[in-house]
Amino acid sequence: MLTSTKELLEAAQKQSYAVGAFNMYNLEGAKAVVNAAEAENSPAMFQILPNVLNYGGSALIAMFLEAADSAKVPMSVHLDHCDDRAMIGTALEAGIQSILADGSTLSFQDNLAFTQEMTDFAHAKGSTVEAEVGRISGTEDGMTVAEKEAKMTDPEEAKEFVAKSGVDFLAVTIGNVHGKYHGEPQLDFDRLAKIREKLQIPLVLHGASGLPATMIQQSIELGVCKFNVNSEVRKTYLAFWREYGRTESKSDLLDCQKSATAAMQEVIAEKMRLFGSAGKA
Numbered sequence: 184m185l186t187s188t189k190e191l192l193e194a195a196q197k198q199s200y201a202v203g204a205f206n207m208y209n210l211e212g213a214k215a216v217v218n219a220a221e222a223e224n225s226p227a228m229f230q231i232l233p234n235v236l237n238y239g240g241s242a243l244i245a246m247f248l249e250a251a252d253s254a255k256v257p258m259s260v261h262l263d264h265c266d267d268r269a270m271i272g273t274a275l276e277a278g279i280q281s282i283l284a285d286g287s288t289l290s291f292q293d294n295l296a297f298t299q300e301m302t303d304f305a306h307a308k309g310s311t312v313e314a315e316v317g318r319i320s321g322t323e324d325g326m327t328v329a330e331k332e333a334k335m336t337d338p339e340e341a342k343e344f345v346a347k348s349g350v351d352f353l354a355v356t357i358g359n360v361h362g363k364y365h366g367e368p369q370l371d372f373d374r375l376a377k378i379r380e381k382l383q384i385p386l387v388l389h390g391a392s393g394l395p396a397t398m399i400q401q402s403i404e405l406g407v408c409k410f411n412v413n414s415e416v417r418k419t420y421l422a423f424w425r426e427y428g429r430t431e432s433k434s435d436l437l438d439c440q441k442s443a444t445a446a447m448q449e450v451i452a453e454k455m456r457l458f459g460s461a462g463k464a
């Protein structure tokens with residue numbers, strides 16, 4: 184059933200678990216999340232990246248909204264990492280539950296101005312907003328410790344940003360990266376604890392693919408209520424088709440779609456158990 188993102192994350196915050204927000208691209212992805220969520224009796228979120236929305240258009244949003252609404256468990260649909268006012272408008276008009284108004288490439292003041300504007304816009308439409316203070320990297324390769332720290336969320340800045348912008352959720356940067364971690368992930372939990380002391384709203388951690396269970400647990404204890412997952416599920420899907428291309432053992436496309444869905448479902452269900460959301464729907 185379609186539920187507001189705010190409701191999903193506040194329930195998670197109260198009961199100390201986190202909701203998985205899965206970046207999905209197509210029908211197989213939609214079915215994989217719904218199947219896993221229903222099998223695990225877990226709340227869940229769909230996330231759509233702007234380039235995927237650009238490609239799929241309103242039909243894609245409609246498909247995710249319908250899949251979420253017809254699911255037996257609470258689900259919402261979220262626009263991920265968007266800095267485009269027009270696209271945010273399209274998504275809100277289509278009835279999306281929440282957006283990440285991403286001004287993280289801008290200066291603090293410009294990010295704040297952009298986020299304030301998008302938050303007023305989204306709230307007027309009954310949607311909620313995630314913002315990013317600090318900048319989540321695609322990779323840490325070649326960065327010095329000072330460079331890494333400069334991109335991390337400053338607790339004082341985060342407090343000011345949330346108070347002035349009125350955002351509902353905050354994505355933090357504490358050493359998490361998008362995509363693959365090179366070597367052991369290094370998360371700055373002292374920083375997360377300081378952010379938590381200053382903020383009561385649900386916190387979000389991007390780049391959860393590849394984080395060990397102990398780090399996931401510690402993040403939840405320090406206020407993370409939403410983990411973004413993309414790489415691991417996407418790689419599973421691509422690996423399925425790569426293998427299919429190599430062997431061509433099956434010729435029925437529908438059978439292949441079902442198998443690809445099942446492969447993703449397994450990875451997603453494992454994340455739901457890891458995040459503690461299994462059994463919480």
Ligand SMILES: [Zn+2]
Pocket residue numbers: 264319361389390411
């Ligand atoms: Zn992200």
